[in-house]
Amino acid sequence: MASNKQDKTAKLAYKTFRYVLDRIYDPKIQNRVIRLGGGYPVPGLLPLPKSFTENLTHYYSTGGQKERPGYDSEGGNILVRQAIARYENRKHKTNYTPENVALVAGATYGTNRILEILFRNNSEKEVLAVAPTFYKGLYRAFSLCKFRSIVIPANQNFVPTANNILSQVSKKTRVVFFCNPGNPSGKYIPQSEIKKIAENLNRLGVFLIIDEVQDAFSFLKKDYRYGNWIRSANVIRIRSVSKLFTLAEFRLGYVIADKKIIGDNHRGLIELVGYDIGNPPPVLNYFFINTLADYPKQWDKIMARRKNLAMKLLKQIPAVKKVLEPDACFNLTFKFSSWKFKTDLSLFNALIDKKVAMMPVSGFGYDTKECWMRLTFASPDHMIKKGVEVLSRLLKR
Numbered sequence: 001m002a003s004n005k006q007d008k009t010a011k012l013a014y015k016t017f018r019y020v021l022d023r024i025y026d027p028k029i030q031n032r033v034i035r036l037g038g039g040y041p042v043p044g045l046l047p048l049p050k051s052f053t054e055n056l057t058h059y060y061s062t063g064g065q066k067e068r069p070g071y072d073s074e075g076g077n078i079l080v081r082q083a084i085a086r087y088e089n090r091k092h093k094t095n096y097t098p099e100n101v102a103l104v105a106g107a108t109y110g111t112n113r114i115l116e117i118l119f120r121n122n123s124e125k126e127v128l129a130v131a132p133t134f135y136k137g138l139y140r141a142f143s144l145c146k147f148r149s150i151v152i153p154a155n156q157n158f159v160p161t162a163n164n165i166l167s168q169v170s171k172k173t174r175v176v177f178f179c180n181p182g183n184p185s186g187k188y189i190p191q192s193e194i195k196k197i198a199e200n201l202n203r204l205g206v207f208l209i210i211d212e213v214q215d216a217f218s219f220l221k222k223d224y225r226y227g228n229w230i231r232s233a234n235v236i237r238i239r240s241v242s243k244l245f246t247l248a249e250f251r252l253g254y255v256i257a258d259k260k261i262i263g264d265n266h267r268g269l270i271e272l273v274g275y276d277i278g279n280p281p282p283v284l285n286y287f288f289i290n291t292l293a294d295y296p297k298q299w300d301k302i303m304a305r306r307k308n309l310a311m312k313l314l315k316q317i318p319a320v321k322k323v324l325e326p327d328a329c330f331n332l333t334f335k336f337s338s339w340k341f342k343t344d345l346s347l348f349n350a351l352i353d354k355k356v357a358m359m360p361v362s363g364f365g366y367d368t369k370e371c372w373m374r375l376t377f378a379s380p381d382h383m384i385k386k387g388v389e390v391l392s393r394l395l396k397r
C-alpha cells in the first residue's frame, strides 16, 4: 500500500468528514435534526415531475416481464449511452459518441474505478487533489497511489486558476482531480482556465478527472458550456443523477472520456465494471432515454429562492463575515468570527448539540481555524429560518 503520510490535508479532511457524518446521521437524533448539512434535498422539497415518476416506474407500471431489463450490458444499455452522448453534445457543443460513455453505479464508484485503472501499475505516482473538495469520493486513492492536495484560498472564492494547478504538477503527478462546480463552494471554474489546464496536462501526459456531480440547479444567467476541446484524450468527466435529478438512491452515473479509457468488454473501464458489479443499475434505462434532457427548470427557481433566503438571513448576523454566493447546486459557504468558537469544528459541535446540522469546511480540506462553514439550503423555509436562528444565537454569546 502506498504511503500517504505526506498529505496531512487529505487525512485531516477525511477524519473530520467521517466524524461529522457520523454525528449528523446518528440514528438517535437523525430524524430530529434540522438539515442544513447533509448536502442533499430534504424529501418533498422537489417533488418529482410526473414525467419522471412515469419513466422511473415504466417497467413496473407496464408490468411487462418481457420488458424488464434485469441484467444489461457491462457498459450500460446502448440506447442509454446514445442518449447520454446526444445530451452531452447538445449541452457542450461536443461530438461525443456512445463509445465515450460508460454507465457506473454512481459518481463515487466511477471515480474510484477510474483511479484503479490509472494507478494499476503506477502506485508510486500521485493524484493531485484541488481542495477544498469532496475528498470522500476519492477515498480509494489512499490505498492505490500517493496523494497530494493543493488548497485554494477563500480570497479566490476557492476557485483554482490554471496557474495554481499547473505550477504544482510534478513528475510524479498522474492525475489532477477537481470538482466543477466546487464542493463546498458551488462555484464553476471558468472554462478558459479548464481549457488551459487540460491542454497543458495533456502535453505532460497527466489525466484530469472532473467531478461534475454538483452541476445542477444553476443560478447563472447563461448556461455553463465547455466546447469540443473538453474531449481532450486526457479529460475524464464524472457525472451522476444524484443531484441533478435528486435520485441518489438509484446509484447511477456515467463516465464520459476518451474511448481508450472507456474501453469495452475486454479492456478499460467497461471491463473493470463488468467484472466488478456485472453491470451498472439498469433500472434507470427508460428514465435516461426519455427524461435526460427534461430537467425541470422550475427546480432552479425553487433553489434560487432558498439560496437568497439563506444568504439574506446569514448576512444579518454580525459574526458572519462573508457569505460566498454559489453558481449552482444547493450549498453555500460562509465565514464567521467568534471569541467563543475558534474553529469551524467547535461551531459544528455546538450546532449539532442543538440538533442543527451544518458542515465545517475543514471536512473538505480547509484550515479549521479559518472558520468557514457550508450550509445546504435544499430545505423548507422554516428549517432554514430555525437553523440560522440557532446559529445566530450561538454566535452572539
Ligand SMILES: Cc1ncc(COP(=O)(O)O)c(C=O)c1O
Pocket: 039, 105, 106, 107, 108, 109, 134, 137, 179, 183, 211, 213, 214, 239, 240, 241, 242, 248, 252, 253
Ligand atoms: C462533488 C460530489 N461528487 C460525488 C458525490 C457523490 O455522487 P454519487 O452519489 O453519484 O456517488 C457527491 C455527493 O455529495 C458530490 O458532492
